[in-house]
Amino acid sequence: MKICSNCFNDEEIKNFIISSSSDIAHCDCCENDDCVIDLSELYDFFIEFTGLYCKDDASSTDLIEALNSQWNIFSSEECSEQILDNLYKSGIIKHGARDKVRYIDDILECTKVWDKLKKDVTTKSRFFTDITSFEWGSFIQPNDILRKHTILYRARIVPDGTDKLTPGQMGCAPAQKTPSGRANPLGIPYLYLCDNKRTTLYETRSVYLDRVCIGTFRTCRDLDIVNFNSVINPFYAFTDGSDTLRDSIKKRIIIDSICKDLSKPLRRFDTELEYVPTQLICEYCKLNQADGIMFASSLHPDGQNIVLFDPKDAKCTKVDHVEINKVTISSTRL
């Protein structure tokens, strides 16, 4: 079966096909005339990748969805089905495109690592928690740089009785007045910022007719960041060989769980205990010489949150004042 780069969304696979193709021909899958390779060149990858899943009739996810919803491998459902069926019928992989699957036990186990750590640090031992089950070194090294003069934003709802806020009022509260947050422990201020103005409005949880000040901040130096969004690409992991594909996927699952907790919105009934596990992660990032972290906003999925461990690393240069004039709410049935 000849396949082309249009059959895939995964950038690494697309690049592989384009760079290793020696002829332009008709793609048997998506019917484009383009650079093609024989599907057999991807056999080893698909054997190893689909080998991380096992059949489970109780699962609600079929192989197509498993590979696409989390890994965005194929460009369409039709391409997924054709390619996976071809691999299955040729005896290359063990699961059909529509077989219900789940991760193998070894991978599912890793989802418990973060849960166990959360439990230990909140119920057993706070400051010297046993973290040996977690390969911290490889998880939370700085992997990105925020260049000097990067523009970031931070919003504050204007308190009643106040007209406007000045740049000097847009930073952190003094240490003695700093409450616990998802990233910072009580009394230790970190600077919470976003990469765009709109996200700041979501993150402050502004409501209709709130007056909000949005401060524009500029980073004062190059900053080493642990970027939790750095995508682990399965095909890159497979071809690169520095980690096994299995370990890379475990890493991604654990990082996703940490991000989910980091970006969980604050709720009225949260207790400070809820924040301890993510505060611990930030402490480790600091120990590994990171100046801050970056992770996707759960309140505004297009936006990124940036937390700087030293509030002096970014300065507020100006403040815009806005009023919230529309709020859209949607819901799902529980």
Ligand SMILES: [Zn+2]
């Ligand atoms: Zn194609």
